[in-house]
Amino acid sequence: MGRRVVVTGIGLICGVGNTTGEVWQALLAGKSGVGRITQFDASGFACQIAAEVKDFDPFNFIEKKEVKKMARFIHLAIAASDEAMKMSALKVTPENDERIGVHIGSGIGGFDIIEREHNALIEGGPRKISPFFIPSAIVNLAAGQVSMRYGAKGPNEATATACTTSAHSIGDSFRIIQHNDADVMIAGGSEAAITPMGVGGFAAMRALSTRNDDPPSASRPWDQDRDGFVIGEGAGILVLEELEHARKRGAGILAEVAGYGMSGDAYHMTQPAPEHEGGFRVMRNAVRDAGIAADAVGYVNAHGTSTPIGDTLEAHAIRKFFGSRRIPVSSTKSMTGHLLGGAGGLEAGITVLALRDQMLPPTINLVHQEPETVDMDFVPNQSRKADLEYAMSNSFGFGGTNGALLFRRWTR
Numbered sequence: 001m002g003r004r005v006v007v008t009g010i011g012l013i014c015g016v017g018n019t020t021g022e023v024w025q026a027l028l029a030g031k032s033g034v035g036r037i038t039q040f041d042a043s044g045f046a047c048q049i050a051a052e053v054k055d056f057d058p059f060n061f062i063e064k065k066e067v068k069k070m071a072r073f074i075h076l077a078i079a080a081s082d083e084a085m086k087m088s089a090l091k092v093t094p095e096n097d098e099r100i101g102v103h104i105g106s107g108i109g110g111f112d113i114i115e116r117e118h119n120a121l122i123e124g125g126p127r128k129i130s131p132f133f134i135p136s137a138i139v140n141l142a143a144g145q146v147s148m149r150y151g152a153k154g155p156n157e158a159t160a161t162a163c164t165t166s167a168h169s170i171g172d173s174f175r176i177i178q179h180n181d182a183d184v185m186i187a188g189g190s191e192a193a194i195t196p197m198g199v200g201g202f203a204a205m206r207a208l209s210t211r212n213d214d215p216p217s218a219s220r221p222w223d224q225d226r227d228g229f230v231i232g233e234g235a236g237i238l239v240l241e242e243l244e245h246a247r248k249r250g251a252g253i254l255a256e257v258a259g260y261g262m263s264g265d266a267y268h269m270t271q272p273a274p275e276h277e278g279g280f281r282v283m284r285n286a287v288r289d290a291g292i293a294a295d296a297v298g299y300v301n302a303h304g305t306s307t308p309i310g311d312t313l314e315a316h317a318i319r320k321f322f323g324s325r326r327i328p329v330s331s332t333k334s335m336t337g338h339l340l341g342g343a344g345g346l347e348a349g350i351t352v353l354a355l356r357d358q359m360l361p362p363t364i365n366l367v368h369q370e371p372e373t374v375d376m377d378f379v380p381n382q383s384r385k386a387d388l389e390y391a392m393s394n395s396f397g398f399g400g401t402n403g404a405l406l407f408r409r410w411t412r
Contacts, residue, residue: 002178004243006410008251009088010349011080011188014234014336015051020083023336023346024353027361028383032216032335034230039194047208049215050194051232051337069132070145071110072233076342077142077190078149080235085150088239088251090184092150099183101154102147103173104190104237105165107341107397110137111195142190154182160341162397163303165189166236167344167405171260173240174405183245188345190235199231205270207307219338220365221304221311221331222378229305232337236345238352255352258390258408259290265400272310276317278402279303279394283321286392286404294322297406298388299360301351303396304331305338314394315373328386330363330379344395348405351393355409360386 013019015033016026026033033051042048058067058075061082067075081104092100113136120128135141140158147156155176159168166189173185193199202208209228211218219230246253263285265278272279287294303314311331318329332350339346354360366380393405 003180005174005177005240005257006243006246007238007254007257007352008090008241008246009084009239010254010352011082011084011237012346012349013053013076013080014339014346015053015232016335018053018056020349027332027335027350028359030335030362030364030381030383032364033232034215034218034337036215037194037199040196042199045199045203046210047199047203048212049209049218049230050199051230052194053234069136071113071137072192073106073110073190074142074145076192076233076235077104077146077237080188080190080237081146081186084186084237084239090239092152097151097153099154100152101156101176101182101185102143102152103155103157103169103185103187104143104146105159105169105341106139106142106190107160107162107165108191108193108198109139111193111198113137115195115197146186152186161401162399163340163343164395164397164401164403165341165344167348167393167395167403170238170240170345170348171262171403171405174257174260177240177242183242185240186237187240188235188237189342191340191342192233193340194231194233202231209306217365219306219334221306221334221363222315222370222373223366224368224370226306226308226311229307230337232339234339234346235342236347236349238345238348253410255355255410256408259286259406261285261289261404263402267400270398272313272396273400275320276313278400279314279317279396280321282402282404283317283392283394286406290406292390295325297327297390297392299354299386299391300327300329301347301391301393302329302331303394304333304363306333312370312372315376319376326377328360328377328379330361332361334364344393344403347393351391352407355388355391355407358386358388360384
């Protein structure tokens with residue numbers, strides 16, 4: 001099993017709030033973060049809605065001269081990392097810096113910078129391309145910038161596995177600590193793909209909701225009237241720490257990382273395998289890694305994107321894995337939209353908070369539950385109290401890449 005790993009800090013930012021506290025309270029209240037797109041003129045697009053981070057000023061976190069050297073996904077990652085580090089009360093010093101690492105991924109990276117610099121090339125020629133273009137846009141620079149910000153000299157990595165990115169980042173960090181390659185990892189993901197190419201690309205796939213006249217109700221997992229996902233942006237960062245390291249410094253422990261599962265569908269570029277067989281196996285692998293029975297899991301924060309095929313197949317996989325037990329399952333993407341590579345980090349943090357507070361966030365907009373899943377408990381429209389020992393967070397990505405994180409309530 002290796003060394004035990006706990007969560008000592010959480011930093012969340014997304015369409016419903018700019019801090020962990022704001023996000024959690026908004027989710028428990030069933031608040032949607034979806035609205036009309038303001039970051040560009042979307043009037044000519046089939047989809048004109050998104051879950052944008054609101055009132056975010058990178059200058060509150062980053063020196064003015066450095067802001068222009070970073071894409072928006074890096075700005076968001078730094079903001080979330082600052083909050084997670086503050087919550088953990090961890091200080092990086094010359095005595096511990098080589099034992100503290102960073103693993104922050106992104107599914108797409110600096111789309112905003114890529115589009116801006118491409119326009120500069122077309123309009124003014126190659127001399128108009130910024131010398132900061134490449135290091136401001138590539139996926140691993142969120143991790144790089146955070147490591148430099150804190151002087152963390154341990155493992156410095158970035159994962160890019162589509163919408164499973166930050167679940168893999170957290171799970172791999174869990175393994176890094178277990179295997180004694182670090183004592184602390186700042187781990188998660190960030191995404192900021194609400195750009196003309198980002199929205200246009202997913203809209204061209206007919207993957208996005210076009211409920212433009214009623215944005216708050218557009219993301220509606222397991223509702224029979226769903227018509228696609230809503231793109232969101234933001235970041236979710238956890239501070240993971242070896243248990244004895246956390247205890248010795250008197251850290252506040254939020255939850256224990258109990259298990260991690262991975263699997264591949266080997267089936268299709270964008271669609272899950274039949275009956276979401278890969279999703280079934282990834283949950284099985286996470287529970288097996290934790291050394292517990294499936295019956296011990298009390299809640300699943302589902303991938304639940306609000307796509308017609310994906311939601312139903314994930315529900316089938318959950319039902320197959322947990323059997324006849326009516327386990328509570330909810331999709332907080334109904335409120336936050338889908339953060340793509342940042343989703344797993346955000347939802348891992350939400351799952352930890354559910355354990356800490358013994359509260360289940362709802363699936364909102366669930367008005368007409370699809371007939372295929374009518375027997376399942378999706379925590380419809382209102383949060384509620386729970387008695388949880390273990391909770392799971394699922395993430396699935398294009399290319400058939402799956403990740404599941406299992407957390408245990410911390411009571412001692």
